[in-house]
Amino acid sequence: MRMVMTGNYASAYGAKLARAEVIAAYPITPQTSIVEKLAEFVSSGELKAKFIPVESEHSAMAACIAAQTAGARTYTATSSQGLTLMHEVLMWASGARLPIVMTNVSRAMAPPWNVWADHMDTVAQRDTGWLQFFCRSNQEVLDTIIMAYKICETSGVMLPAMIVEDAFILSHTSEPVDVPEQALVDSFLPAYSPELKIEVGKPMGFGSLVKPDQYMEFRYKAMLGMKEARERILRVEQEFKHIFGREHGGLLDLYKCADADVIMAAAGSVAATAMDVVDAMRAKGMRVGLARIRAFRPFPHEEFRSLAGKTEGIAVLDRSFTFGAAGAMFTEVKSSIYSCQKRPVVKNYIAGLGGRDITPKILEKIFEDMLVVSKRGAEDEVEWVDVAGLPRRWR
């Protein structure tokens, strides 16, 4: 059934259709309407789940960890300061190999206090062992939640996943979303049935102490899980397409890249705007393309390597900044292609922090700059876009 809904409601419907059994959550702007909607579903009986209101995000994740260890499928949602408060337990979830699925409504970190779109919160959790999917539409949010459970719950993966919605741009903007039939989702996603779980009457210690002689082996296994996730993401999406008739581009969603002189790499809602800009610029005869980073973890290194020989320049747009270095997506893209024989020029554009609009005009100017830079190299590898006081005019 097609409904008009926000990204947040798309998250709530996704968790409901996936039949989450335990939902533990704490409110935070702009996430709150996700768990409010889920609380409604639970209280009306539409969703048979245990809803646990907790006193913090740290506790929300701890409750999900406990319930998932007992064999329940769990879901939570958070944003920004809430996500970073969870940091310690995010590592517990992945180390304990619990395929929890969570929406993070990606929002700027304070100070300065700001509730708008920015990827710093998500990027700061890059090393926690979670799969991270950036979405560009509300439909993708709903579909990716359902897919994420299937990807993560297989014995070869068993890692948690974070579905990323841009604050307000997706979370509070209504779009038409196809809400699939429950029976169809049930045929795609079987009930969660972990190989090992807590059992009453058989007390065991989960995630117990191991000494230096055994710690690395467990970490190695988590690495294998993330490697397997790469393959699972692609396979599960094909199964999803077969049943629901939709796909979202695997790890790296390519748009008109085959013959592109320069390519923009970007994640999240800005990629939807960039598709329009690509069309407009192609109509004017400029061969540009878009490589949308859909999975940030696992990162599409191989996909970028296969692009390297086919294009002259890659403009990496980061909606966050790693202080003392550059944008996180930029360093990943560069390291991906370092071993390639033919390497395009790569330049980093930092834009849209704290919800600053990234307009079509700005994207067009980035493409135009990249077309020049791809021929003569970048003077500055990292450029901050649309900052008051800097010489270049972007608007």
Added chain:
Amino acid sequence: MTKSHEEITLTPISDTPSTMNITGLWRVVKPVVDKEKCKKCTICWKFCPDAAITLVDGEPIVDLRYCKGCGICAFECPSKCIIMVKEGEQ
């Protein structure tokens, strides 16, 4: 002996429960309950973060194998019947 990564579970799972960890050895001070003053309100039992207090006929009995000596029971006790005593002193 280090086991191959192929032989181990995804996360370490031990068949000995955490009750096998005798954490009371960490203690510097221990709670001593004055049974005369205790009103059997059970607040100490509710607050003990290590579940080291059990109630016998309503009276708190501290299991010193697990009590780490944090003093929360003494702090919370409304009738001030629990005092923290340095180990080795009485």
